[in-house]
Amino acid sequence: MLDHARPAGRLFRGMALALAGVTLVACSNSSTSSTSNATLVVDDTFVLQTSDPARTFDGDGAQIERACYDTLLTYKNGDLTKPVPDLASSYTASSDATTYTFKLRSNVKFSDGTPVTSTDVLFSFNRLANIKGNPSVLLDGMTFSAPDAFTFVITSAKPNPAIPAIITAPYMAILNSKVVKAHGGSDGPDAKTSDQAQSYLDANSAGSGPYVIVSEDKTTEVDLKANPNYWGSQPYFQKIVIRNQTAATQQISVAKGQDEIALNIPASQASSVGGNTAVSSFFVPYIWFLIFNDDPTISSTTSNQHIQQAARYALDYSGILNIVGGGAVQIGSAIPNGMLGALPQSSFVHQDLGKAQSELAASGISKPTLKMSYPNDLSLGGVNMVAVAQKIQSDLQAAGITVTLEGGPVATVVKDYLGGKESFGFWLFSPDYLDPEGFIGDFLPGTLVGKRAGWPAGSDSQLESLGSQVATTADPAQRASLFTQIQTRLNDVGPFVFMFQPKDAVVSSKNLTGVTYNPVWFLTFSEIGSS
Numbered sequence: 001m002l003d004h005a006r007p008a009g010r011l012f013r014g015m016a017l018a019l020a021g022v023t024l025v026a027c028s029n030s031s032t033s034s035t036s037n038a039t040l041v042v043d044d045t046f047v048l049q050t051s052d053p054a055r056t057f058d059g060d061g062a063q064i065e066r067a068c069y070d071t072l073l074t075y076k077n078g079d080l081t082k083p084v085p086d087l088a089s090s091y092t093a094s095s096d097a098t099t100y101t102f103k104l105r106s107n108v109k110f111s112d113g114t115p116v117t118s119t120d121v122l123f124s125f126n127r128l129a130n131i132k133g134n135p136s137v138l139l140d141g142m143t144f145s146a147p148d149a150f151t152f153v154i155t156s157a158k159p160n161p162a163i164p165a166i167i168t169a170p171y172m173a174i175l176n177s178k179v180v181k182a183h184g185g186s187d188g189p190d191a192k193t194s195d196q197a198q199s200y201l202d203a204n205s206a207g208s209g210p211y212v213i214v215s216e217d218k219t220t221e222v223d224l225k226a227n228p229n230y231w232g233s234q235p236y237f238q239k240i241v242i243r244n245q246t247a248a249t250q251q252i253s254v255a256k257g258q259d260e261i262a263l264n265i266p267a268s269q270a271s272s273v274g275g276n277t278a279v280s281s282f283f284v285p286y287i288w289f290l291i292f293n294d295d296p297t298i299s300s301t302t303s304n305q306h307i308q309q310a311a312r313y314a315l316d317y318s319g320i321l322n323i324v325g326g327g328a329v330q331i332g333s334a335i336p337n338g339m340l341g342a343l344p345q346s347s348f349v350h351q352d353l354g355k356a357q358s359e360l361a362a363s364g365i366s367k368p369t370l371k372m373s374y375p376n377d378l379s380l381g382g383v384n385m386v387a388v389a390q391k392i393q394s395d396l397q398a399a400g401i402t403v404t405l406e407g408g409p410v411a412t413v414v415k416d417y418l419g420g421k422e423s424f425g426f427w428l429f430s431p432d433y434l435d436p437e438g439f440i441g442d443f444l445p446g447t448l449v450g451k452r453a454g455w456p457a458g459s460d461s462q463l464e465s466l467g468s469q470v471a472t473t474a475d476p477a478q479r480a481s482l483f484t485q486i487q488t489r490l491n492d493v494g495p496f497v498f499m500f501q502p503k504d505a506v507v508s509s510k511n512l513t514g515v516t517y518n519p520v521w522f523l524t525f526s527e528i529g530s531s
């Protein structure tokens with residue numbers, strides 16, 4: 001979801017996340033250990049591309065994979081401060097943070113009853129790395145080995161304290177190597193072209209997690225059932241139904257139902273749903289931003305730095321927040337509020353039409369016209385993309401920049417965005433793992449979003465040098481200082497305008513317990529129970 005469609009940063013230096021303002025209303029952090037034959041219905045406005053862990057990079061696919069597969073480490077019961085054992089029973093790290101050794105549980109079986117060994121872990125990591133899909137970048141610079149049946153080793157070419165956080169991501173799922181190979185899977189160096197297992201994994205799961213896929217329609221519904229061979233406690237809900245519904249329909253459904261969760265009701269409306277419902281509300285570490293293509297062959301207008309800065313000062317940030325509603329807040333740059341290194345509010349940009357017009361005059365472009373692409377069917381965080389896009393258009397018009405809105409379905413407009421062919425866009429970015437470098441790392445020259453902005457490596461040596469420094473710095477105080485320097489420079493020279501961070505909500509039936517939210521994979525179904 002865009003960026004659920006992005007690789008983010010690469011390094012973790014201890015959990016620096018401090019999600020501000022978390023409020024749980026009538027929701028427990030743990031579920032009952034007993035089971036039932038009940039069905040949990042989850043209403044979601046989803047953009048589901050695939051359930052193949054090596055190719056998924058959206059939150060909806062990650063949510064399914066978290067249910068059907070184990071990872072070496074994970075987060076439990078809404079605690080995002082520390083990765084804990086999952087398929088691995090324990091791990092050790094070398095003092096230089098280059099070698100991580102994982103001891104696997106010896107009693108785990110895949111859903112077909114096959115024992116899980118380090119051979120499967122090795123296959124899964126090599127397949128992910130060699131398919132070279134979106135999530136493969138998270139494994140850059142790493143190699144893998146399996147010295148015995150229940151030991152797995154990750155070796156990083158550079159110090160990488162991020163590894164425990166990185167491997168919690170559902171893209172690091174452990175697959176049944178025999179089953180995947182039998183259906184065309186490959187972990188070889190040529191897996192990018194030789195692996196043919198995606199179609200099988202889109203309809204079937206091959207993991208050891210608490211659930212298995214029963215059926216999957218990428219546009220309407222995904223059905224899961226409990227895995228009878230699951231090594232942990234059986235989940236309370238034996239069946240999960242994930243329905244693709246609009247936010248308006250979700251609001252009606254959850255108010256009437258029981259054993260039901262709605263994921264896309266705006267925070268501003270969640271408390272008024274009524275019925276037998278409870279609300280979990282929280283700031284989400286997602287950021288909304290404008291992206292200008294810095295490649296003059298794409299657009300001589302958007303690549304003009306004065307035009308970029310004119311847009312920065314033209315925006316009425318307070319007015320945008322009023323439209324977003326639900327307690328949304330402005331952000332200073334690429335790192336969300338509440339995380340290590342986030343810029344202080346005192347440094348935030350505010351609307352200054354005089355300065356915007358001055359920048360416009362300095363651009364040398366008379367009556368500039370921009371075409372702004374954006375996904376008009378996306379509602380992550382309850383943000384009305386159409387209304388905000390119209391506000392951006394109005395604000396830039398007031399400064400003398402004409403904007404033509406070119407909204408479209410995310411599946412359509414995302415292609416030019418991902419391919420770096422979009423001249424000007426309004427998008428969002430969400431994390432692969434919970435660390436500030438996971439945000440800032442992709443907005444530098446030559447990185448993923450940097451490339452999408454036509455901003456190649458070598459565009460700004462100062463930023464690139466600072467980015468290299470923070471990627472290998474472990475001390476929190478030093479990291480915070482580097483993050484501040486990076487974001488200050490990024491705001492001055494980068495082809496991005498960072499705008500806001502919303503507050504989000506999960507609305508659920510009041511009888512449910514253990515309804516917690518993870519910004520990478522949304523819900524952990526196996527933790528949800530009923531009172």
